[in-house]
Amino acid sequence: MSKVIRTGVSIEEKLLKKFDKLIEGTYSNRSEAIRDLIRNKIVEEEWLHSEGKVIGTLTLLYNHHQRGLNKKMLDIQHNYHHIFKSNLHLHLSHDFCLEVMIIEGEPLKVQQAAESLIGLKGVKHGKLTISSRGESFK
Ligand code: NI
Known part of the structure; x- marks a missing residue:
């Protein structure tokens, strides 16, 4: 310290x-x-201002009854398969799911992938949080 x-x-x-x-x-x-x-x-x-890869989480709250939403979400993740690292899925209630995705990649790609998911019909809340690899806190 x-x-x-x-x-x-x-x-x-x-x-x-x-x-x-x-x-x-x-x-x-x-x-x-x-x-x-x-x-x-x-x-x-x-x-x-990062030129390398960034790492973070994308949290999505969505209504899983929304027609076609699950397929669209999977398609986007497969289109950006190199940046989606891991998912945590919670069946929150009868209607809603909460999903937390760990994403890592070039800042622009990460932002594009996150925005395309957040913008889907049926996604009620979405938040991209970029973290740090910790180099600045050594
Ligand atoms: Ni669910």
């Missing part, structure tokens, strides 16, 4: 109160919340 440095940040009282309310119950202290925000920003920048 690298050396920890204490630093001061000037911030409007109103904004800080909003932030404290936001992190209440999630973070044990303000420093950890700010560190997480900084890490997220670093990961985001890494991903946007």
Whole structure:
């Protein structure tokens, strides 16, 4: 672990109160919340400017009764078979399925594949989260 440095940040009282309310119950202290925000920003920048492969997860909530949806989802995954690494499927309720996919590949391809799945009729919510290979946090 690298050396920890204490630093001061000037911030409007109103904004800080909003932030404290936001992190209440999630973070044990303000420093950890700010560190997480900084890490997220670093990961985001890494991903946007990455020339190599990126890795992340795509979470999809969908209605499995939607006509043709399962086939369309499979077709897209086979079209991008080199980037879809693993799936976790949960039969959430009578109507809905939750699927989490691990995807790895060139940023543009990952984004295209994710958007084509998220955009399918019957997909109620979709979120692509790009993570990091950890090189920036050594
Ligand atoms: Ni299911």
